[in-house]
Amino acid sequence: MAAHGKPKPDGQPPPPPPPPPGAKKGFMRRMFPFLLAANLFVGVYVLVRTYRKDSGKDPATDPATVSTSSAGKPAEPVNVPRKELPPIPQDEQRHLYKWMLEEKRKIKPRNAAEKKKLDEEKALLKEFIRAGSLPSL
Structure with missing residues (x-):
């Protein structure tokens, strides 16, 4: 009788059927371990790279520490x-001023x-365009 989906004589419903083998998990459930590992590797890479940059400097040759460690000399x-x-030729300057005005x-x-x-600003550009000689740039 329990095989037909009817409750067992003890009053409990039958357990749900097990999922078939090879059933797909949810997308996030599959991607979460990958994203976690990728994030960890990127963080370690940045940390190691920064550590190498900082430890590679020699304070005796670093220009920032040499100038500040001198005896008060700027x-x-x-x-x-x-x-x-x-x-710039005046024709090109006039062309540039016309473009700026546009x-x-x-x-x-x-x-x-x-x-x-x-x-x-437009009035100033118009003056430059109409002027006989342009100011040197």
Whole structure:
């Protein structure tokens, strides 16, 4: 009688049938161990990499510690040579100013102060475009 799904004589319902072998687990249940391991490996990698960077520095050759450990002398600023570029021709400058003016015209101001600022910038660009000689850049 218990095989037909009827309750047993002791009053308990029959146990649910066991899942068939090879039944798929839920996606998260399968992925959780993988994600946990991947996260652990990435954390260890970052920790080891940071540790190697910090331990690889020698305080005697580190420029930050050398300049602060000197007897109160301020560090000399390093002079980096500036790269001199050739002057931009006036035709290209005018073209650039016209492009800037077109882009300013596309901007939609949100309030009166922003509109006033845009108008001043556009007026300045118009002056540069109409001028006989342009300021050097």
